[in-house]
Amino acid sequence: MTQASQWDIGDDDHPHEECGVVGVWGSADAAALTALGLHALQHRGQEAAGIVSLAGQGGSQGQFHAHKGRGLVGDNFGDAAVIARLPGHAAVGHNRYATTGETALRNVQPLYADFEFGGFAVAHNGNLTNAHVLKRALVRRGCLFQSTTDSEVFIHLIAISLYSTVIDRLIDALKQVQGAYSLVALHNGALIGARDPLGVRPLVLGKLAAGGHVLASETCGLDIVGAEFVRDVEPGEIVMIDDAGVRSIRPFARPANPRFCIFEYIYFARPDSIVEGTPVYDTRKRIGAELARESGVEADVIVPVPDSGVPAAMGYATEAGIPFELGIIRNHYVGRTFIEPTDQIRNLGVKLKHSANRSMIEGKRVVLVDDSIVRGTTSRKIVEMVRQAGATEVHMRISSPPTTHSCFYGIDTPERAKLLAAQHDVAEMARIIGADSLAFISLDGLYRALGKPGRDAAAPSYCDACFTGDYAIPLTDAQDNSERPLPLLQVANR
Ligand code: SF4
Structure with a gap:
């Protein structure tokens, strides 16, 4: 069946959410719980889904495992054999919504890279508004991009950072990006969650009864795995989760005026989520x-x-x-x-x-x-x-x-x-x-x-910028006329 023989009957009259994220730390069923969380967040993205799990704790001894594919969560993770190939006590996952037709596998998140400190996987909901500008500078420095998603900018900024610890490198990266993001990331030592300084995109923290923690875009992603809602990750906050519990890091000052997306209330969030x-x-x-x-x-x-x-x-x-x-x-x-x-x-x-x-x-x-x-x-x-x-x-x-x-x-x-x-x-x-x-x-x-x-x-x-034009975060790429965008980079997280 060719693309031309398909009839697109998507809801033209609605804006579309572009991704849901889930992270789990401290459960022998981390990948299965992540798949369930992604299933509850299916409304946030139906084009593709992916999970990266981590088996073996401590130092750089952990082994990362990944599975990604086009289609719904159930299409990709409904088979127990797939989950069995994602062993470990921790996992991060991503649901993707794409609009350009190019849902190439290279764009399906979580993105993964091996650094000198070990493996690192990241999944991102949102859109960076200076990704073009950053990518241009990174390519000039010799960075080779593997995907066309703006989320890969995080990977390269972390790679070239002069800081030594993972968290300092991540903070270094977050201080350079502009835009809206909720992200979950996984490395050998911890599960990490972060929200942009104005808290445009959502991210919540939950706790499993048997121990362990869950991060999800919405509380419905906690409910499905029986996790108790603990709190929202705050605007500009980073949470680091490991066997010792949850640690909060505040690289950005608390905003006087957070700017959570008002459309989440109107349309995007699932009605049974708590916001x-x-x-x-x-x-x-x-x-x-x-x-x-x-x-x-x-x-x-x-x-x-x-x-x-x-x-x-x-x-x-x-x-x-x-x-x-x-x-x-x-x-x-x-x-x-x-x-x-x-x-x-x-x-x-x-x-x-x-x-x-x-x-x-x-x-x-x-x-x-x-x-x-x-x-x-x-x-x-x-x-x-x-x-x-x-x-x-x-x-x-x-x-x-x-x-x-x-x-x-x-x-x-x-x-x-x-x-x-x-x-x-x-x-x-x-x-x-x-x-x-x-x-x-x-x-x-x-x-x-x-x-x-x-x-x-x-x-x-x-x-409320889509109703007012009052954009609280600079639209650097949209206003950048200095050069044509690099051919492979698209503006949105697609
Ligand atoms: S309220 Fe802001 S973040 Fe939400 S859809 Fe409108 S412009 Fe986008």
Whole structure:
């Protein structure tokens, strides 16, 4: 089957997360636990998965083992024989989301290198915003890059560092990179976790009942292995985990204003994860309730665009006092691509993934609740589908503010010119997607739903750059016109 014969039915109207990470220290089942954690984080990346394990403790005696492959975690690690080839008491793993089509095996993480201090594996969620500039300098110094992922910059910065210990070399590297990152790394002496100085990307620490610790992008990665949530790794913090326990290192000053990605609450995080002490599910319901207060409309039924719009739609329906119904059914068994036999079948479009539940829609005024509009293509098809199922009115309500800017911090969004909200006002957007009305939650309303009085423009509590253009971390590569980028380097963590 050629690429051209595949029909991409991915969710065009959503930004996409670009990776989940897991690390385990102190369990005889480290690789199996890591695979389970990655499975729970599958929503953060479906293109490829990898695990590196460490067997044998102390000094440079440890043996590293690796397995990586394209596809889902279950495709790669569902076989007990694969896990058996990843022995040891510690492991790190990675789920990868890629957009360019080149999910070459060389880009699948964790990345591994042998240094004079021994083996070192690293897995990274996020995006470095000065990777081009750093890579250019590193290549001039003779570094030979093996992949096209920005994460490899960490490996080379550690390799050329003049510091002697692993942790000092890592800190040296972290002080040179800009961008958003949560990373897990493994060397002979310890499992390491780190978050960028503003804490844009998430990372949590958990403890296993039988001893040992787990790092994961979200708490759902702890729950699946029965690990107790201990705490978030703090913005700018490094945690070193070994048999003696957890040690915290603070190479960066605590930020006055951390800038956690606000989109994690709206869409990326799994609803059963706990973020900042609150279940994401509850937060999404509060966002929906705020949306109903801001932009209520007379209607007969509230219908979520599944699955991500469900909690917000429930909050909206409760607040509005209008029945909530599953008026759209999602087919969970469709992957990102589907064999396309003819143009006629291609024109069926979104129905492969979503179909209208006619009995809940026909003759009714419908409010559709979704979490975001990026290009508008899927929204237009869904509105049309609901009309064809007999809705008398279709009103679209969105639980995020208009996405007017691209993300440079590890979330895959199209360039600005392709963002519907960057090109059109809300009335025009409503016309383009064919809705009777369209409304987005306001920025202040979103902050209120998160327990803040509103957005403090002088000191925002979150990264909200895709709604505001307020980029808290410099976009060095994007503003660098000094030379063409090196041919193999891509901007994102792909
Ligand atoms: S720009 Fe948007 S998606 Fe990207 S980190 Fe910031 S809030 Fe999240």
